[in-house]
Amino acid sequence: MHETTDADPMPASGTAMNAAAALGAVPASVVTEPARPVAATIEAFLASVERRAWRVAEIALRDSDEALDAVQDAMLRLVRHYSAKPAEEWPPLFWGILRRRITDLQRRRTVRNRIMVWTGRATNDDDEELPAWEAPDLGPDPSRALASRQAHAAMSKAIRALPRRQQQVFMLRMLEGLDVADTAKAMGCSAGSVKTHLSRAMDALRTRLEEWR
Amino acid sequence: MNNLHENTCNDVPGDDEVASRARAIFRTACEQADSYHTLRLGLARRKAMNAGSAHRAVKVWAPLAGAAACCALVVGVVWLRPSSRLQPSSPIAAATPALSSQSDADEAIPEVGSDQMDVVQDLDFYRWLAAQPAMASAAPVGSGRR
Numbered sequence: 271m272h273e274t275t276d277a278d279p280m281p282a283s284g285t286a287m288n289a290a291a292a293l294g295a296v297p298a299s300v301v302t303e304p305a306r307p308v309a310a311t312i313e314a315f316l317a318s319v320e321r322r323a324w325r326v327a328e329i330a331l332r333d334s335d336e337a338l339d340a341v342q343d344a345m346l347r348l349v350r351h352y353s354a355k356p357a358e359e360w361p362p363l364f365w366g367i368l369r370r371r372i373t374d375l376q377r378r379r380t381v382r383n384r385i386m387v388w389t390g391r392a393t394n395d396d397d398e399e400l401p402a403w404e405a406p407d408l409g410p411d412p413s414r415a416l417a418s419r420q421a422h423a424a425m426s427k428a429i430r431a432l433p434r435r436q437q438q439v440f441m442l443r444m445l446e447g448l449d450v451a452d453t454a455k456a457m458g459c460s461a462g463s464v465k466t467h468l469s470r471a472m473d474a475l476r477t478r479l480e481e482w483r
Numbered sequence: 484m485n486n487l488h489e490n491t492c493n494d495v496p497g498d499d500e501v502a503s504r505a506r507a508i509f510r511t512a513c514e515q516a517d518s519y520h521t522l523r524l525g526l527a528r529r530k531a532m533n534a535g536s537a538h539r540a541v542k543v544w545a546p547l548a549g550a551a552a553c554c555a556l557v558v559g560v561v562w563l564r565p566s567s568r569l570q571p572s573s574p575i576a577a578a579t580p581a582l583s584s585q586s587d588a589d590e591a592i593p594e595v596g597s598d599q600m601d602v603v604q605d606l607d608f609y610r611w612l613a614a615q616p617a618m619a620s621a622a623p624v625g626s627g628r629r
Contacts, residue, residue, distance in 0.1 A: 324520065350535050419515070
């Protein structure tokens with residue numbers, strides 16, 4: 271029942287046991303978003319997906335500019351190499367490219383941090399959000415927008431606390447709404463592995479939901 | 484099994500709640516993306532589209548240009564190779580007998596020494612002289628002795 275092809279190293283703890291018990295317990299209705307219409311052109315597809323892609327990359331990378339670079343790179347690669355493919359294949363291809371780009375940037379950052387630690391110039395920013403300039407809020411209800419931003423920050427933090435593969439499955443499956451097959455294609459793993467990672471991610475996030483409210 | 488999980492941990496929300504809440508937060512965050520990043524995303528998309536069209540043009544024309552360059556190279560090598568024009572055994576030489584006979588005639592010209600160069604340079608004069616013997620032999624008989 272469990273796929274071990276590309277599973278992350280998970281501690282043999284109660285959490286893993288619960289995840290194993292709950293495997294397959296995530297009903298399809300929970301993760302099924304209303305089907306998005308297939309884009310007619312690749313530009314229309316990119317226009318429809320760009321904000322979500324940027325937000326996903328931002329959650330994973332914790333940096334808006336790096337997220338923009340990753341999304342732009344994914345767009346470029348999709349247009350250059352896969353624009354001739356049928357439109358139904360664009361979503362898993364695009365998200366697969368973006369996922370690999372994000373992973374590359376995360377690994378590069380890890381190496382850079384190790385070098386910084388070694389040279390004694392490291393800064394511990396794992397748990398701290400750097401202050402960033404934000405545009406003035408001109409919307410009708412600033413307090414509500416602030417609450418939304420805080421909820422998003424809390425959710426991002428909870429997602430980032432997950433192992434990388436669980437993060438990716440959760441974002442592709444729950445936030446982007448890809449089906450199991452497309453998620454597996456984007457992640458380069460089997461459908462069973464997707465279900466396993468998603469179940470573990472849901473189990474871990476369930477306890478953190480209070481922080482998102 | 485999901486119900487069982489919710490029953491044993493009453494304080495912990497179910498998958499439905501986690502999913503719907505996460506999705507709502509994410510959707511709101513996407514809608515509230517600031518104008519600076521929205522603009523940059525649009526620029527990135529346009530850049531990708533432009534680069535894609537340029538890449539497609541290169542993909543179409545690069546093989547054609549490469550094939551044309553190869554053909555030109557082959558033609559140049561065949562045309563400029565001296566052995567293919569001088570060797571009588573080559574098919575090109577056999578197919579063009581006039582060219583090969585001309586080259587034979589060129590080869591048959593004897594080398595001219597430096598003392599004979601005057602003869603060659605005054606070739607017109609000697610030709611003229613060769614045309615004169617009848618007049619020259621006739622002239623002394625009649626005119627000189629009178």
